[in-house]
Amino acid sequence: MKIDVLTLFPEMFPGVLNNSILKRAEDIKAVSYRVVNFRDYADNKHHTVDDYPYGGGAGMVLKPQPIFDAVEDLTARSETENPRVILLCPQGARYNQKKAEELAQSEHLIFICGHYEGYDERIREHVVTDEISIGDFVLTGGELGAMVIIDSVVRLLPDVLGNEQSHMKDSFSTGLLEHPHYTRPADFRDMKVPDVLLSGNHRLIDEWRAKESLRRTFIRRPDLLEDYLLDDQQKKWLQEFVKEQETNQKDK
Template identity: 70%
Template sequence: MKIDVLTLFPEMFEGVFGTSILGKAREKGIVELRTINFREYANNKHQTVDDAPYGGGGGMVLKPEPMFAAVEALTEGAAKPPRVILMCPQGEPYTQRKAEELSRAEHLVFICGHYEGYDERIREHLVTDELSIGDYVLTGGELPAMVVIDSVVRLLPGVLGNETSAVTDSFSTGLLEYPHYTRPAVFRGWEVPEVLMSGHHGRIEAWRREQSLLRTLRRRPDLLEKAELTDKEREWLASVERNEGACRERNEQKSDG
Protein backbone atom coordinates (compact mmCIF):
# COMPACT_ATOMS: atom_id res chain seq x y z
CA MET A 1 0.00 0.00 0.00
CA LYS A 2 1.07 3.57 -0.71
CA ILE A 3 -0.06 6.36 1.64
CA ASP A 4 0.57 10.03 0.90
CA VAL A 5 -0.25 12.80 3.37
CA LEU A 6 -0.73 16.38 2.19
CA THR A 7 0.07 18.67 5.11
CA LEU A 8 1.64 22.00 5.99
CA PHE A 9 3.46 20.31 8.88
CA PRO A 10 5.25 17.15 7.61
CA GLU A 11 7.50 17.13 10.68
CA MET A 12 4.51 16.14 12.82
CA PHE A 13 4.56 12.68 11.23
CA GLU A 14 8.25 11.85 11.63
CA GLY A 15 7.98 10.12 15.00
CA VAL A 16 4.69 8.38 14.24
CA PHE A 17 5.81 6.97 10.88
CA GLY A 18 9.22 5.90 12.15
CA THR A 19 8.34 3.94 15.29
CA SER A 20 6.31 0.99 16.55
CA ILE A 21 3.98 -0.85 14.15
CA LEU A 22 4.06 1.81 11.43
CA GLY A 23 7.84 1.97 11.50
CA LYS A 24 8.17 -1.81 11.23
CA ALA A 25 5.61 -1.98 8.40
CA ARG A 26 7.59 0.66 6.56
CA GLU A 27 10.88 -1.19 7.08
CA LYS A 28 9.35 -4.42 5.76
CA GLY A 29 8.15 -2.65 2.63
CA ILE A 30 4.52 -3.45 3.38
CA VAL A 31 3.55 0.20 3.23
CA GLU A 32 5.11 3.29 1.68
CA LEU A 33 4.45 6.36 3.84
CA ARG A 34 5.17 9.83 2.49
CA THR A 35 4.40 13.37 3.62
CA ILE A 36 4.12 16.23 1.14
CA ASN A 37 3.96 19.89 2.02
CA PHE A 38 1.25 21.14 -0.33
CA ARG A 39 2.63 24.66 -0.03
CA GLU A 40 5.09 23.52 -2.70
CA TYR A 41 2.18 23.40 -5.15
CA ALA A 42 1.01 26.97 -4.56
CA ASN A 43 0.79 28.98 -7.78
CA ASN A 44 2.20 32.26 -6.45
CA LYS A 45 5.65 33.46 -5.46
CA HIS A 46 4.74 33.70 -1.77
CA GLN A 47 3.44 30.10 -1.74
CA THR A 48 0.13 31.23 -0.28
CA VAL A 49 -2.29 28.33 0.28
CA ASP A 50 -5.16 30.16 1.99
CA ASP A 51 -7.30 33.24 1.47
CA ALA A 52 -10.17 35.13 3.05
CA PRO A 53 -13.62 33.61 2.45
CA TYR A 54 -16.00 35.10 -0.07
CA GLY A 55 -18.94 36.72 1.72
CA GLY A 56 -16.83 37.64 4.72
CA GLY A 57 -16.43 35.89 8.06
CA GLY A 58 -13.63 34.95 10.38
CA GLY A 59 -10.68 32.74 9.58
CA MET A 60 -8.95 31.73 6.37
CA VAL A 61 -9.95 29.11 3.79
CA LEU A 62 -7.61 26.71 1.99
CA LYS A 63 -7.43 27.49 -1.72
CA PRO A 64 -8.29 24.78 -4.27
CA GLU A 65 -5.30 25.21 -6.63
CA PRO A 66 -2.54 23.74 -4.38
CA MET A 67 -4.68 20.74 -3.37
CA PHE A 68 -5.70 19.84 -6.89
CA ALA A 69 -2.15 20.33 -8.20
CA ALA A 70 -0.67 18.16 -5.43
CA VAL A 71 -3.11 15.28 -5.89
CA GLU A 72 -2.75 15.38 -9.68
CA ALA A 73 1.07 15.30 -9.38
CA LEU A 74 0.89 12.30 -7.02
CA THR A 75 -1.41 10.35 -9.32
CA GLU A 76 0.02 11.26 -12.73
CA GLY A 77 0.25 8.12 -14.85
CA ALA A 78 -1.42 5.94 -12.21
CA ALA A 79 -3.49 3.08 -13.57
CA LYS A 80 -5.99 3.38 -10.77
CA PRO A 81 -7.11 6.55 -8.96
CA PRO A 82 -6.42 6.69 -5.21
CA ARG A 83 -8.86 7.18 -2.36
CA VAL A 84 -8.52 10.85 -1.50
CA ILE A 85 -9.48 11.32 2.14
CA LEU A 86 -10.38 14.64 3.71
CA MET A 87 -10.09 14.71 7.49
CA CYS A 88 -12.94 16.91 8.65
CA PRO A 89 -15.33 17.20 11.65
CA GLN A 90 -18.23 17.18 9.17
CA GLY A 91 -17.18 13.83 7.69
CA GLU A 92 -18.48 10.31 8.09
CA PRO A 93 -17.85 8.97 11.61
CA TYR A 94 -14.79 6.72 11.41
CA THR A 95 -15.29 3.06 12.32
CA GLN A 96 -13.41 -0.22 12.28
CA ARG A 97 -15.50 -1.26 9.30
CA LYS A 98 -14.23 1.77 7.40
CA ALA A 99 -10.66 0.89 8.40
CA GLU A 100 -11.14 -2.59 6.95
CA GLU A 101 -12.52 -1.10 3.73
CA LEU A 102 -9.59 1.31 3.34
CA SER A 103 -7.07 -1.45 4.08
CA ARG A 104 -8.04 -3.04 0.76
CA ALA A 105 -7.04 0.04 -1.25
CA GLU A 106 -3.72 0.31 -3.08
CA HIS A 107 -3.20 4.05 -2.64
CA LEU A 108 -4.55 6.48 -0.05
CA VAL A 109 -4.06 10.24 -0.11
CA PHE A 110 -4.89 12.18 3.07
CA ILE A 111 -5.62 15.90 3.00
CA CYS A 112 -4.86 17.63 6.30
CA GLY A 113 -6.03 21.20 6.51
CA HIS A 114 -5.63 24.02 8.98
CA TYR A 115 -7.38 27.36 9.20
CA GLU A 116 -11.15 27.83 9.02
CA GLY A 117 -11.90 25.24 6.37
CA TYR A 118 -11.56 24.14 2.76
CA ASP A 119 -12.79 25.64 -0.47
CA GLU A 120 -15.96 23.67 -1.17
CA ARG A 121 -14.71 22.64 -4.62
CA ILE A 122 -12.10 20.46 -2.90
CA ARG A 123 -14.92 18.53 -1.23
CA GLU A 124 -17.10 18.34 -4.31
CA HIS A 125 -14.57 17.50 -7.02
CA LEU A 126 -11.38 16.11 -5.47
CA VAL A 127 -12.01 13.95 -2.41
CA THR A 128 -13.61 10.51 -2.37
CA ASP A 129 -14.07 10.24 1.41
CA GLU A 130 -14.65 12.70 4.25
CA LEU A 131 -13.84 11.23 7.65
CA SER A 132 -14.27 12.42 11.23
CA ILE A 133 -12.77 10.76 14.31
CA GLY A 134 -15.23 12.43 16.68
CA ASP A 135 -17.61 15.26 17.36
CA TYR A 136 -14.98 17.80 18.33
CA VAL A 137 -12.67 20.21 16.54
CA LEU A 138 -8.86 20.06 16.40
CA THR A 139 -6.42 22.63 15.07
CA GLY A 140 -5.76 20.57 11.96
CA GLY A 141 -6.22 17.27 10.20
CA GLU A 142 -2.80 15.83 11.05
CA LEU A 143 -3.69 14.04 14.30
CA PRO A 144 -6.90 12.50 12.84
CA ALA A 145 -4.92 11.33 9.80
CA MET A 146 -2.39 9.60 12.08
CA VAL A 147 -5.23 7.81 13.86
CA VAL A 148 -6.75 6.56 10.61
CA ILE A 149 -3.42 5.55 9.09
CA ASP A 150 -2.44 3.55 12.18
CA SER A 151 -5.78 1.73 12.23
CA VAL A 152 -5.52 0.89 8.51
CA VAL A 153 -1.87 -0.19 8.35
CA ARG A 154 -2.17 -2.62 11.27
CA LEU A 155 -4.76 -4.54 9.20
CA LEU A 156 -2.37 -5.17 6.30
CA PRO A 157 -1.09 -8.76 5.99
CA GLY A 158 2.27 -9.23 7.68
CA VAL A 159 2.15 -6.09 9.83
CA LEU A 160 1.10 -7.62 13.14
CA GLY A 161 3.08 -10.48 14.60
CA ASN A 162 -0.12 -12.37 15.41
CA GLU A 163 -2.49 -12.32 12.43
CA THR A 164 -5.50 -13.12 14.64
CA SER A 165 -5.03 -9.95 16.71
CA ALA A 166 -6.75 -7.66 14.21
CA VAL A 167 -9.56 -10.16 13.68
CA THR A 168 -10.53 -10.31 17.35
CA ASP A 169 -10.06 -6.62 18.16
CA SER A 170 -12.94 -4.63 19.56
CA PHE A 171 -15.39 -3.61 16.79
CA SER A 172 -13.91 -6.07 14.24
CA THR A 173 -16.61 -8.58 15.13
CA GLY A 174 -19.20 -5.90 15.84
CA LEU A 175 -18.66 -6.42 19.59
CA LEU A 176 -16.20 -5.21 22.20
CA GLU A 177 -13.29 -7.55 22.86
CA TYR A 178 -13.27 -9.95 25.80
CA PRO A 179 -10.99 -9.40 28.86
CA HIS A 180 -7.36 -10.55 28.77
CA TYR A 181 -5.18 -11.95 31.57
CA THR A 182 -1.55 -13.02 31.91
CA ARG A 183 0.84 -14.18 34.66
CA PRO A 184 0.72 -14.23 37.64
CA ALA A 185 -2.39 -16.33 38.14
CA VAL A 186 -3.05 -14.52 41.43
CA PHE A 187 -2.18 -10.86 41.93
CA ARG A 188 -3.03 -9.14 45.22
CA GLY A 189 -5.73 -11.70 45.77
CA TRP A 190 -7.31 -11.21 42.33
CA GLU A 191 -7.40 -14.49 40.42
CA VAL A 192 -7.40 -15.24 36.72
CA PRO A 193 -10.68 -16.97 35.71
CA GLU A 194 -10.18 -20.69 36.08
CA VAL A 195 -11.51 -21.49 32.61
CA LEU A 196 -8.59 -19.69 30.97
CA MET A 197 -6.12 -22.05 32.65
CA SER A 198 -8.15 -25.18 31.89
CA GLY A 199 -6.59 -25.84 28.47
CA HIS A 200 -10.09 -26.65 27.16
CA HIS A 201 -10.25 -24.58 23.96
CA GLY A 202 -13.99 -25.03 23.46
CA ARG A 203 -14.80 -23.76 26.96
CA ILE A 204 -12.34 -20.90 26.58
CA GLU A 205 -13.89 -19.76 23.31
CA ALA A 206 -17.39 -19.98 24.81
CA TRP A 207 -16.25 -17.93 27.82
CA ARG A 208 -14.65 -15.30 25.59
CA ARG A 209 -17.78 -14.99 23.47
CA GLU A 210 -19.92 -14.63 26.58
CA GLN A 211 -17.61 -11.99 28.05
CA SER A 212 -17.54 -10.10 24.77
CA LEU A 213 -21.34 -10.03 24.72
CA LEU A 214 -21.53 -8.91 28.37
CA ARG A 215 -18.94 -6.18 27.91
CA THR A 216 -20.76 -4.85 24.85
CA LEU A 217 -24.11 -4.93 26.65
CA ARG A 218 -22.75 -2.98 29.61
CA ARG A 219 -20.52 -0.49 27.78
CA ARG A 220 -21.81 -0.12 24.23
CA PRO A 221 -25.33 -1.60 23.98
CA ASP A 222 -25.88 0.36 20.76
CA LEU A 223 -23.50 -2.03 18.98
CA LEU A 224 -25.74 -5.03 19.68
CA GLU A 225 -28.40 -3.72 17.31
CA LYS A 226 -26.20 -4.44 14.26
CA ALA A 227 -24.15 -7.34 15.65
CA GLU A 228 -24.55 -10.82 14.19
CA LEU A 229 -26.04 -12.77 17.10
CA THR A 230 -27.89 -16.05 17.35
CA ASP A 231 -31.43 -16.14 18.72
CA LYS A 232 -30.07 -17.93 21.79
CA GLU A 233 -27.53 -15.15 22.41
CA ARG A 234 -30.17 -12.45 22.08
CA GLU A 235 -32.45 -14.27 24.53
CA TRP A 236 -29.57 -14.69 26.99
CA LEU A 237 -28.64 -11.00 26.76
CA ALA A 238 -32.27 -10.01 27.31
CA SER A 239 -32.39 -12.14 30.47
CA VAL A 240 -29.11 -10.65 31.73
CA GLU A 241 -30.44 -7.14 31.11
CA ARG A 242 -33.66 -7.93 32.99
CA ASN A 243 -31.78 -9.41 35.95
CA GLU A 244 -29.32 -6.51 36.16
CA GLY A 245 -32.17 -4.03 35.86
CA ALA A 246 -33.99 -5.72 38.72
CA CYS A 247 -30.81 -5.64 40.85
CA ARG A 248 -30.34 -1.93 40.19
CA GLU A 249 -33.96 -1.27 41.14
CA ARG A 250 -33.59 -3.17 44.43
CA ASN A 251 -30.39 -1.29 45.26
CA GLU A 252 -32.06 2.04 44.56
CA GLN A 253 -34.95 1.09 46.82
CA LYS A 254 -32.53 0.16 49.61
CA SER A 255 -30.65 3.44 49.27
CA ASP A 256 -33.91 5.39 49.32
CA GLY A 257 -35.00 3.51 52.45
Protein backbone atom coordinates in the same frame (compact mmCIF):
# COMPACT_ATOMS: atom_id res chain seq x y z
CA MET B 1 0.05 0.18 -0.21
CA LYS B 2 1.23 3.73 -0.87
CA ILE B 3 0.20 6.47 1.53
CA ASP B 4 0.69 10.15 0.71
CA VAL B 5 -0.09 12.88 3.22
CA LEU B 6 -0.62 16.50 2.19
CA THR B 7 0.00 18.78 5.15
CA LEU B 8 1.38 22.17 6.13
CA PHE B 9 3.19 20.55 9.06
CA PRO B 10 5.19 17.56 7.77
CA GLU B 11 7.40 17.65 10.86
CA MET B 12 4.50 16.21 12.88
CA PHE B 13 4.67 12.80 11.18
CA PRO B 14 8.15 11.21 11.57
CA GLY B 15 7.67 10.37 15.25
CA VAL B 16 4.53 8.38 14.42
CA LEU B 17 5.51 6.80 11.12
CA ASN B 18 9.01 5.81 12.25
CA ASN B 19 7.97 3.77 15.27
CA SER B 20 6.16 0.60 16.30
CA ILE B 21 3.80 -1.17 13.87
CA LEU B 22 3.87 1.62 11.29
CA LYS B 23 7.66 1.39 11.04
CA ARG B 24 7.55 -2.41 10.90
CA ALA B 25 5.04 -2.20 8.03
CA GLU B 26 7.40 -0.01 6.06
CA ASP B 27 10.39 -2.22 6.85
CA ILE B 28 8.66 -5.30 5.42
CA LYS B 29 7.53 -3.22 2.41
CA ALA B 30 3.84 -3.62 3.14
CA VAL B 31 3.49 0.17 2.87
CA SER B 32 5.43 3.24 1.82
CA TYR B 33 4.84 6.72 3.22
CA ARG B 34 5.36 10.11 1.66
CA VAL B 35 4.61 13.31 3.57
CA VAL B 36 4.31 16.38 1.35
CA ASN B 37 4.03 20.05 2.27
CA PHE B 38 1.36 21.30 -0.11
CA ARG B 39 2.68 24.83 0.39
CA ASP B 40 5.37 23.75 -2.12
CA TYR B 41 2.66 23.68 -4.79
CA ALA B 42 1.50 27.28 -4.24
CA ASP B 43 1.83 29.29 -7.47
CA ASN B 44 2.55 32.66 -5.84
CA LYS B 45 5.89 34.07 -4.75
CA HIS B 46 4.96 34.09 -1.08
CA HIS B 47 3.71 30.47 -1.16
CA THR B 48 0.44 31.39 0.53
CA VAL B 49 -2.16 28.63 0.63
CA ASP B 50 -5.07 30.44 2.29
CA ASP B 51 -7.17 33.55 1.74
CA TYR B 52 -10.13 35.45 3.20
CA PRO B 53 -13.55 33.86 2.62
CA TYR B 54 -15.90 35.39 0.08
CA GLY B 55 -18.87 36.90 1.88
CA GLY B 56 -16.82 37.69 4.96
CA GLY B 57 -16.53 35.85 8.23
CA ALA B 58 -13.90 34.74 10.70
CA GLY B 59 -10.81 32.77 9.78
CA MET B 60 -9.03 31.90 6.57
CA VAL B 61 -9.92 29.34 3.91
CA LEU B 62 -7.53 26.99 2.10
CA LYS B 63 -7.25 27.91 -1.56
CA PRO B 64 -8.04 25.29 -4.19
CA GLN B 65 -4.97 25.72 -6.41
CA PRO B 66 -2.21 24.22 -4.19
CA ILE B 67 -4.29 21.19 -3.23
CA PHE B 68 -5.60 20.57 -6.76
CA ASP B 69 -2.05 20.70 -8.14
CA ALA B 70 -0.65 18.51 -5.36
CA VAL B 71 -3.29 15.81 -5.75
CA GLU B 72 -2.97 15.87 -9.55
CA ASP B 73 0.81 15.49 -9.27
CA LEU B 74 0.60 12.59 -6.81
CA THR B 75 -2.11 10.92 -8.89
CA ALA B 76 -0.06 11.26 -12.08
CA ARG B 77 2.84 9.51 -10.36
CA SER B 78 0.63 6.79 -8.91
CA GLU B 79 0.62 3.22 -10.15
CA THR B 80 -3.05 3.09 -9.17
CA GLU B 81 -5.56 4.49 -11.64
CA ASN B 82 -7.87 6.00 -9.04
CA PRO B 83 -6.27 6.51 -5.61
CA ARG B 84 -8.56 7.24 -2.68
CA VAL B 85 -8.31 10.92 -1.74
CA ILE B 86 -9.34 11.39 1.89
CA LEU B 87 -10.27 14.76 3.33
CA LEU B 88 -10.00 15.00 7.11
CA CYS B 89 -12.97 17.09 8.13
CA PRO B 90 -15.42 17.34 11.08
CA GLN B 91 -18.23 17.34 8.50
CA GLY B 92 -17.16 13.94 7.14
CA ALA B 93 -18.62 10.52 7.83
CA ARG B 94 -17.69 9.23 11.29
CA TYR B 95 -14.79 6.80 11.10
CA ASN B 96 -15.17 3.19 12.24
CA GLN B 97 -13.55 -0.22 11.90
CA LYS B 98 -15.61 -1.12 8.86
CA LYS B 99 -14.18 1.90 7.03
CA ALA B 100 -10.67 0.94 8.12
CA GLU B 101 -11.16 -2.52 6.65
CA GLU B 102 -12.47 -0.98 3.43
CA LEU B 103 -9.51 1.40 3.09
CA ALA B 104 -7.09 -1.45 3.82
CA GLN B 105 -8.10 -2.96 0.46
CA SER B 106 -6.82 0.12 -1.41
CA GLU B 107 -3.45 0.37 -3.13
CA HIS B 108 -2.97 4.11 -2.77
CA LEU B 109 -4.35 6.56 -0.21
CA ILE B 110 -3.89 10.32 -0.29
CA PHE B 111 -4.75 12.25 2.88
CA ILE B 112 -5.46 15.98 2.87
CA CYS B 113 -4.88 17.63 6.24
CA GLY B 114 -6.47 21.04 6.48
CA HIS B 115 -6.01 23.97 8.82
CA TYR B 116 -7.61 27.35 9.35
CA GLU B 117 -11.37 27.85 8.97
CA GLY B 118 -11.90 25.25 6.26
CA TYR B 119 -11.46 24.24 2.65
CA ASP B 120 -12.60 25.91 -0.53
CA GLU B 121 -15.73 23.94 -1.42
CA ARG B 122 -14.36 23.06 -4.87
CA ILE B 123 -11.79 20.81 -3.20
CA ARG B 124 -14.61 18.71 -1.75
CA GLU B 125 -16.57 18.65 -4.97
CA HIS B 126 -13.83 17.83 -7.47
CA VAL B 127 -10.81 16.30 -5.72
CA VAL B 128 -11.96 14.22 -2.78
CA THR B 129 -13.33 10.67 -2.80
CA ASP B 130 -13.89 10.33 0.97
CA GLU B 131 -14.61 12.86 3.73
CA ILE B 132 -13.84 11.41 7.15
CA SER B 133 -14.20 12.62 10.72
CA ILE B 134 -12.65 10.68 13.60
CA GLY B 135 -15.26 11.98 16.04
CA ASP B 136 -17.69 14.71 16.95
CA PHE B 137 -15.11 17.26 18.02
CA VAL B 138 -12.88 19.79 16.30
CA LEU B 139 -9.08 19.60 16.12
CA THR B 140 -6.62 22.30 15.13
CA GLY B 141 -5.85 20.44 11.92
CA GLY B 142 -6.27 17.16 10.11
CA GLU B 143 -2.85 15.74 10.96
CA LEU B 144 -3.83 13.85 14.10
CA GLY B 145 -6.88 12.43 12.36
CA ALA B 146 -4.74 11.25 9.45
CA MET B 147 -2.34 9.53 11.87
CA VAL B 148 -5.23 7.73 13.56
CA ILE B 149 -6.61 6.47 10.25
CA ILE B 150 -3.20 5.46 8.92
CA ASP B 151 -2.48 3.43 12.06
CA SER B 152 -5.86 1.69 11.99
CA VAL B 153 -5.49 0.82 8.28
CA VAL B 154 -1.84 -0.23 8.13
CA ARG B 155 -2.18 -2.73 11.00
CA LEU B 156 -4.73 -4.60 8.84
CA LEU B 157 -2.32 -5.14 5.94
CA PRO B 158 -1.01 -8.70 5.42
CA ASP B 159 1.98 -9.71 7.60
CA VAL B 160 2.13 -6.40 9.45
CA LEU B 161 1.05 -7.80 12.82
CA GLY B 162 2.91 -11.05 12.31
CA ASN B 163 -0.13 -13.14 13.26
CA GLU B 164 -2.97 -12.88 10.76
CA GLN B 165 -5.48 -13.67 13.53
CA SER B 166 -4.34 -10.78 15.73
CA HIS B 167 -6.77 -8.15 14.48
CA MET B 168 -9.73 -10.41 13.72
CA LYS B 169 -11.00 -10.46 17.31
CA ASP B 170 -10.22 -6.84 18.11
CA SER B 171 -13.03 -4.69 19.44
CA PHE B 172 -15.35 -3.68 16.57
CA SER B 173 -13.81 -6.17 14.09
CA THR B 174 -16.37 -8.79 15.13
CA GLY B 175 -19.11 -6.22 15.67
CA LEU B 176 -18.71 -6.56 19.46
CA LEU B 177 -16.24 -5.27 22.02
CA GLU B 178 -13.38 -7.58 22.86
CA HIS B 179 -13.48 -9.88 25.89
CA PRO B 180 -11.33 -9.19 29.00
CA HIS B 181 -7.69 -10.31 29.05
CA TYR B 182 -5.56 -11.64 31.93
CA THR B 183 -1.92 -12.63 32.35
CA ARG B 184 0.41 -13.78 35.18
CA PRO B 185 0.19 -13.88 38.13
CA ALA B 186 -3.04 -15.83 38.51
CA ASP B 187 -3.58 -14.23 41.92
CA PHE B 188 -2.57 -10.58 42.31
CA ARG B 189 -3.43 -8.94 45.64
CA ASP B 190 -6.29 -11.40 46.10
CA MET B 191 -7.67 -10.51 42.64
CA LYS B 192 -7.88 -13.82 40.84
CA VAL B 193 -8.01 -14.78 37.18
CA PRO B 194 -11.28 -16.57 36.28
CA ASP B 195 -10.87 -20.31 36.83
CA VAL B 196 -12.01 -21.17 33.33
CA LEU B 197 -8.96 -19.45 31.82
CA LEU B 198 -6.69 -21.72 33.90
CA SER B 199 -8.58 -24.89 33.03
CA GLY B 200 -6.88 -25.70 29.73
CA ASN B 201 -10.30 -26.52 28.27
CA HIS B 202 -10.27 -24.49 25.04
CA ARG B 203 -13.94 -25.09 24.29
CA LEU B 204 -14.97 -23.61 27.63
CA ILE B 205 -12.46 -20.79 27.26
CA ASP B 206 -13.84 -19.86 23.84
CA GLU B 207 -17.36 -19.95 25.23
CA TRP B 208 -16.37 -17.73 28.18
CA ARG B 209 -14.70 -15.23 25.88
CA ALA B 210 -17.70 -15.09 23.57
CA LYS B 211 -20.05 -14.54 26.50
CA GLU B 212 -17.87 -11.86 28.11
CA SER B 213 -17.48 -10.10 24.77
CA LEU B 214 -21.26 -9.88 24.51
CA ARG B 215 -21.58 -8.86 28.17
CA ARG B 216 -19.04 -6.05 27.78
CA THR B 217 -20.79 -4.79 24.66
CA PHE B 218 -24.19 -4.89 26.38
CA ILE B 219 -22.87 -2.88 29.33
CA ARG B 220 -20.59 -0.41 27.57
CA ARG B 221 -21.85 -0.06 24.00
CA PRO B 222 -25.43 -1.37 23.74
CA ASP B 223 -25.85 0.66 20.55
CA LEU B 224 -23.61 -1.86 18.77
CA LEU B 225 -26.23 -4.57 19.37
CA GLU B 226 -28.99 -2.71 17.51
CA ASP B 227 -27.94 -4.12 14.13
CA TYR B 228 -26.04 -7.17 15.37
CA LEU B 229 -27.47 -10.57 14.41
CA LEU B 230 -27.51 -12.67 17.58
CA ASP B 231 -27.50 -16.46 17.48
CA ASP B 232 -29.67 -18.49 19.88
CA GLN B 233 -26.97 -18.82 22.52
CA GLN B 234 -26.23 -15.11 22.46
CA LYS B 235 -29.94 -14.35 22.86
CA LYS B 236 -30.01 -16.50 26.01
CA TRP B 237 -26.94 -14.74 27.39
CA LEU B 238 -28.45 -11.36 26.64
CA GLN B 239 -31.60 -12.28 28.56
CA GLU B 240 -29.35 -13.32 31.45
CA PHE B 241 -27.54 -9.96 31.36
CA VAL B 242 -30.82 -8.05 31.36
CA LYS B 243 -32.01 -9.96 34.43
CA GLU B 244 -28.69 -9.34 36.17
CA GLN B 245 -28.98 -5.64 35.42
CA GLU B 246 -32.55 -5.49 36.73
CA THR B 247 -31.50 -7.30 39.93
CA ASN B 248 -28.57 -4.94 40.45
CA GLN B 249 -30.79 -1.91 40.00
CA LYS B 250 -33.29 -3.24 42.58
CA ASP B 251 -30.48 -3.88 45.06
CA LYS B 252 -29.39 -0.25 44.75
